[in-house]
Structure formats: structure tokens, C-alpha cells
Amino acid sequence: MTLLVLFGGLLLMLVMGFPVMVALGASSLAAILVDGSVPDFIVLHRMVGGMDSFPLLSIPFFVLAGALMNSAGITSRIFDFARALVGWMPGGLGHVNVGASVIFAGMSGAAVADAGGLGAIEIKAMRRAGYDPGFSVGITAASSTIGPIIPPSLPLVIYGVMASASIGQLFAAGLVPGLLMALSLMLMVAWYAVRYQYPRDVGFALGWIALTFRRAFLSLLTPVIIVGGIVLGIFTATEAAIAAVIYAMLLGAVVYRTLTFKRLLAVTMETIETTGIIMMIIAASSIFSWLLTSHHVAENFANWMLAVTSNPTIILLLMTLILFVVGCFMETIAAITILVPILLPIAVNLGVDPVQFGIVMVLNLMIGLLTPPVGLVLYVLSQVSKVPFERCASATLPFLIPLLIVLMLVTFVPSISLWLPTLIYR
Structure with missing residues (x-):
């Protein structure tokens, strides 16, 4: 009865349109009150306990760093450098779109920040060059999913806390899959360019590459500071996020002088709002996860899956399908906090490394950001591009193919994600 109230109440409230954190809490x-075996004040205790984690301090700082990069005009410098670097290829601006997302991924760590920040610049440039609006939105949406895979990554921080996994190893594990995603999307752009005769954006010019690199050089140092500092043991992921904020403020306020006090205040308020939402989701989901654990849901679910099949490949495919479906309906952070206690024990029993499973989970949920009915990235790009949501969704569908291929490779070829963490940490 307790689990019926727990899952039934969650589903009902989500269907009714309640915020995820309200539905979870x-x-x-309601499940605790129906169960009656524990006092109701355990809710507050579990909420506070769920947020009491040092690595979670990195969340507001990574959010603020990404927002500062957007507000200080750093995204335009990144776009110009990517344009000079790969814009000479057929379908130039499509490749620029992917390249800029790879670079910006090392700064923001969030797909929505990529879509909202770079997306406006990319779609405007592609429209001016005569690209189909659907193609422009589709490649922009797909490339934004690279952000949370290449370090730093907010979803990987949340997963690391929930799974008690090394955030440094998770960051290292995301680099190769993120680059594979970029390569697969660029191959898709090349195919579109041949089929629809999309033009080259610019000619290849070493001088322009050098010029735009010089303008963007200080911005490009951000991921070097974050990832390099963590890998070399100079600071933790949390301290790296603080360093990123300080560096972004120095660039915006002192070097480029584009960050005014008014902009800083707006960015700070935006960060407070975003962080508050994330932390409330974590707090509410910690109660939900505790109930799942105390009622042995993970153990029973594992027994059910093993009763269906004992083939590890099929079980991994089933978990991938579950993650994909959940990603279509639920916000990423809420999905991670709910599903880690259920699926991770099964994956570990199959011999899957928790670090690899983290990449698989986050990549799955990122693809979910491109699919209705939730499709948060699609909603953002629909607002940015003024293209109807339905058109955004249909235009993005072809770009799911390369992303799903990379997902299967990461799932069934562990060395893709584990090679770098093994080389650095193990």
C-alpha cells in the first residue's frame, strides 16, 4: 500500500502539472503517513540530510560560472573561433554549431545553458546564411547535449553524490564519449550538406584562426583550469567550480569589461533561482530514495529483471530503455536522484563499473531532453528561434540517430568511458 501511494501519488501529481519537487515531497x-511506522518529522530530517553534502556546493558555482560566461559575451568569442576552425567545411555553420558546443561544454556543464546561450547566436547566424530553420534547430538541440557529458557537468556531480562515486573520475570518463558525440553529429551534418548542398561558411584561413584564437584564448583557458586542476589534484570539483567563477568574473569585469554591476546582479539572482530549484529537487528526492531503499524496491526490481532474463546484455538494454523513457517525462536531476538507488545496484551486480554507468545514465537522460513531452531543450530553442515546438521536435528526430549509436557504444564498450579514468586515477 505504501509503494502504491508513493508511485501513484507521484504519477498523479506529475500528470496534474505539479512541479517535480512538490510531487516528490x-x-x-503521503506514503510515510499511510505506512505509519516512522514519525512524519523524518521528512525534514531526510531533506536536510540529502542536501548536506560537500560536493553539492559545486552546483551554484558551476551554474554561476556558465551564466557569467553567457552574460560577459564570452560565447560570441567561442562561436567566432569555432567558425574559423571548422566553418570552411561543407555545411560549415552546422559544424561550427557542434564545435562551439564542445568548447562551451567545458565551461557551463548544462545543456539548457548551451541551448539558451550559444543557441541564439548559432540559429541567428544559420538563418542569415539561408539554412533551413528545422535543420538549424535540430543540430543546435542535439549539440547542446554534449555540455553535460564533457566536464564539468552538473548531472555528473549529482550522480557522483548519489552513487558515492568519484566526481573526478566521472569528469574524466565523460571526455571521450563527449568527443564521440561531436564526431557523430559532424558526420550527420556532412551527410546533410551533401544531400541539400549546404555551403561552406568561410574559406580556410590560418590568419583568421590565429586571430579568433587569440581573442578567445583566455575564455578557452576555463576548461583547462577546471579539468586540469581536478586531474592534477590542485583542487576538488567543488573548489574547481569556485575557481571557474572567480576566473569568469575577472574576464568579464576586468579583461573584457563587458560585465556590469547590473548584469552581475541579474546573473546572481538567476543562479539563486536555479540553485534553489535544484536543491529542493534533491531534498525531496532524498525522501523518495530513502523510501525506495527501506522497502527494498531496488532488490525486488533486480529480482524481477533477473526473472525475466539472466542475459546481461538484455538487462542493460532494458535499463537503457527505462532511462530513455523516464528522460522523456522527467527532469534530469530528479530522474538521477530517483533512479540511481534502483538501477545502480543491478548494474554493479552485472559487473558494470559505477563510473561507466554514470555516463550511460546521463547520456540517456540528455537524449530525453530532446524528446516530448518534457523536452526542456526543445522548449528553450522554440522560444529562442520562434519555431513551433512541434517543428522543433520533428526536426531534432534525425539527430537522435547518431546520439543513440554513441549511447550503445558507451553502454557495451566500457573502455570508451573508462580508458581515461583508468589512465589517470587507477
Whole structure:
């Protein structure tokens, strides 16, 4: 009865349109009251306990660093450098779109920040060059999913906390899959360019590459500072996020002088709002996860899956399908906090490394950001591009193919994600 109230209440409230954090908290409280075996004040205790984690301090700082990069005009410098670097290829601006997302991924760590920041610049440039609006939105949406895979990554920080996994190893594990995603999307752009005769954006010019690199050089140092500092043991992921904020403020306020006090205040308020939402989701989902654990949901679910099949490949495919479906309906952070306690024990029993499973989970959920009915990235790009949501969704569908291929490779070829962490940490 308790689990019926827990899952039934969550589903009902989500269908009714309640915010995820309200649905998680209210359904958990209702389940505790129905169970009657524990006092209701355990809700507050679990909420506070769920947020009491040092690595979670990195969340507001990574959010603020990405927002500062957008507000200080750093994204335009990144776009210009990517344009000079790969714009000479057929379908030039499509490749620029992917290249800029790879570079910006090392700064923001969030798909929505990529879509909202770079997306406006990319789509405007592609429209001016005569690209089909659907193609422009589709490649922009697909490339934005690279952000949370290449370090730093907010979803990987949340996963690391929930799974008690090394955030440094998770960051290292995301680099090769992220580059594979970029390569697969660029191959898709090349195919579109041949089929629809998309033009080259610019000619190849070493001088322009050098000029735009010089303008963007200080911005490009951001991922070097973050990732290099963590890998070399200079600071933790949390301290790296603080360093990124300080560096972004120095660039915006002192070097480029594009960050005014008014902009800083707006960015700070935006960060407070985003962080508050994330932390409330984590707090509410910690109660939900505790109830799942105390009622042995993970153990029972594992037994059910093993009763269906004992083939590890099929079980991994089933978990991938579950993650994909959940990603279509639920916000990424909420999905991670709910599903890690259920799926991770099964994956570990199959011999899957927790670090590899983290990349698989986050990549799955990123693809979910491109699919209705939630499709948060699609909603952002629909607002930015003024293209109807339905058109955005249909235009993005072809770009799911290369992303799903990379997902299968990462799932069934562990060395893709584990090679770098093994080389650095193990």
C-alpha cells in the first residue's frame, strides 16, 4: 500500500502539472503517513540530510560560472573561433554549431545553458546564411547535449553524490564519449550538406584562426583550469567550480569589461533561482530514495529483471530503455536522484563499473531532453528561434540517430568511458 501511494501519488501529481519537487515531497510524505511506522518529522530530517553534502556546493558555482560566461559575451568569442576552425567545411555553420558546443561544454556543464546561450547566436547566424530553420534547430538541440557529458557537468556531480562515486573520475570518463558525440553529429551534418548542398561558411584561413584564437584564448583557458586542476589534484570539483567563477568574473569585469554591476546582479539572482530549484529537487528526492531503499524496491526490481532474463546484455538494454523513457517525462536531476538507488545496484551486480554507468545514465537522460513531452531543450530553442515546438521536435528526430549509436557504444564498450579514468586515477 505504501509503494502504491508513493508511485501513484507521484504519477498523479506529475500528470496534474505539479512541479517535480512538490510531487516528490508530497507523495513521499503521503506514503510515510499511510505506512505509519516512522514519525512524519523524518521528512525534514531526510531533506536536510540529502542536501548536506560537500560536493553539492559545486552546483551554484558551476551554474554561476556558465551564466557569467553567457552574460560577459564570452560565447560570441567561442562561436567566432569555432567558425574559423571548422566553418570552411561543407555545411560549415552546422559544424561550427557542434564545435562551439564542445568548447562551451567545458565551461557551463548544462545543456539548457548551451541551448539558451550559444543557441541564439548559432540559429541567428544559420538563418542569415539561408539554412533551413528545422535543420538549424535540430543540430543546435542535439549539440547542446554534449555540455553535460564533457566536464564539468552538473548531472555528473549529482550522480557522483548519489552513487558515492568519484566526481573526478566521472569528469574524466565523460571526455571521450563527449568527443564521440561531436564526431557523430559532424558526420550527420556532412551527410546533410551533401544531400541539400549546404555551403561552406568561410574559406580556410590560418590568419583568421590565429586571430579568433587569440581573442578567445583566455575564455578557452576555463576548461583547462577546471579539468586540469581536478586531474592534477590542485583542487576538488567543488573548489574547481569556485575557481571557474572567480576566473569568469575577472574576464568579464576586468579583461573584457563587458560585465556590469547590473548584469552581475541579474546573473546572481538567476543562479539563486536555479540553485534553489535544484536543491529542493534533491531534498525531496532524498525522501523518495530513502523510501525506495527501506522497502527494498531496488532488490525486488533486480529480482524481477533477473526473472525475466539472466542475459546481461538484455538487462542493460532494458535499463537503457527505462532511462530513455523516464528522460522523456522527467527532469534530469530528479530522474538521477530517483533512479540511481534502483538501477545502480543491478548494474554493479552485472559487473558494470559505477563510473561507466554514470555516463550511460546521463547520456540517456540528455537524449530525453530532446524528446516530448518534457523536452526542456526543445522548449528553450522554440522560444529562442520562434519555431513551433512541434517543428522543433520533428526536426531534432534525425539527430537522435547518431546520439543513440554513441549511447550503445558507451553502454557495451566500457573502455570508451573508462580508458581515461583508468589512465589517470587507477
